[in-house]
Amino acid sequence: MATxxxxxxxxxxxxxxxxxxxxxxxxxxxxxxxxxAISIVHGKAGDGPPPHRHDWNETFFVVRGSVDFxxxxxxxxxxxxxxxxxPAGEIxxxxxxxxxxxxxxxxxxxxxxxxxxxxxxxxxxxxxxDGTRIAEVLAQNGVEVVSGTPxxx
Numbered sequence: 001m002a003t004x005x006x007x008x009x010x011x012x013x014x015x016x017x018x019x020x021x022x023x024x025x026x027x028x029x030x031x032x033x034x035x036x037a038i039s040i041v042h043g044k045a046g047d048g049p050p051p052h053r054h055d056w057n058e059t060f061f062v063v064r065g066s067v068d069f070x071x072x073x074x075x076x077x078x079x080x081x082x083x084x085x086x087p088a089g090e091i092x093x094x095x096x097x098x099x100x101x102x103x104x105x106x107x108x109x110x111x112x113x114x115x116x117x118x119x120x121x122x123x124x125x126x127x128x129x130d131g132t133r134i135a136e137v138l139a140q141n142g143v144e145v146v147s148g149t150p151x152x153x
Contacts, residue, residue, distance in 0.1 A: 003034040017121040020134070022047050022096075025115045030109075037111050041103045043067075043096035051093040051146045052138065057108035059085045060094075065101030070096045091146050116141035 003066050017024040018125065024041040030037050034065070060067070062082045069076045069084050071092040078084050080101075086092045088108070107149040119137050124130070135145045 001063075003032060006032060017117045017119050018126050019120045020047070020124055020128075021126040024121075025116050026117065029114055030111060031042075035109050038103045039107075039114065039117065040104045041101070041105055043103070044100045045096055045098050046101075048095040049093055051091050052054040052143050053089055053091045053146060054112070054143045055088050056111040056113070057086065057112070058092075059083065059087050059106045059108075061106075062102055063102040065099050066097030067094050067101045067103060068097065094146050110142075112142040116143055 006028075006104075013025045013027070017026070019041075022044060025040045025042075027038040027040060028036070045133055048067075060078075060083070062080050062084075064080050066077055066079045067084075069078055069092065071086060071090060076084065077097070105113070113134045116138060119141055120134070123137050134148075138145055
């Protein structure tokens with residue numbers, strides 16, 4: 001896949017996506033970079049995805065605030081400046097801290113994260129908490145919701 005150099009400034013961002021009440025700005029897609037996608041996620045206190053897994057690597061950099069991550073049976077509170085990485089297939093979840101947070105998300109080859117965010121924006125109105133429908137949209141985009149707490153799987 002041939003890619004080209006590019007620059008993105010805030011005035012060039014595509015329309016922000018409303019992902020279940022939180023905001024996602026897509027900065028780069030796989031097709032643009034050839035191997036990864038980049039988004040900025042602005043989350044409200046207490047929000048965050050349930051335990052889940054997918055077939056792509058995912059790395060988060062906490063830009064502002066704090067985020068409680070769960071993975072491999074442990075909890076980690078990541079403050080601004082922290083980097084957290086999940087390899088493909090690892091069950092994980094996170095919750096935005098008391099004052100909300102801002103995350104830079106980088107997803108690896110095969111990622112369908114941008115498509116998932118777009119589908120959630122399109123199909124799940126803010127404030128709607130239909131777990132079955134949300135799980136369906138996630139599954140359609142390569143994300144498996146896993147019940148319980150992230151463990152050593």
